[in-house]
Amino acid sequence: MKAWGKTLDPSGSSGIRFLGDPSLAFTKALDLSFDGASIFGGDRSKRYALLIEDGAVKEAHVESDNTGLNVSAADKVL
Known part of the structure; x- marks a missing residue:
């Protein structure tokens, strides 16, 4: 995530936190994990993006197929 953030926002001025x-602790607390054992060898995070303002989730963009980029891509969220 650190490398991704440096590539996409090298100055750190976008306000986006990567x-x-x-451990999937946060993901499981939000019920956004799925059993990916058959493909990935264990539990995995669904692909999602959260829009958070002042510590509160304002929008959740969760892919219905767990891995696609139909609703969680940056151009769909921002």
Whole structure:
């Protein structure tokens, strides 16, 4: 995530925070994980983007197929 953030927002001025969740703790708390054992070897995060303002989730963009880019891509969210 750090490298992705540096590439997409090198100056850090966009206001976008790039966060990882390697243990899936946050993802599971939001019920946004799925059983990907047959493909990925274990639980995985659904593909999603959250719009958060002042610490509150204002919008959740969750891919219905778990991995696509139909609603969670930056051009759909911003």
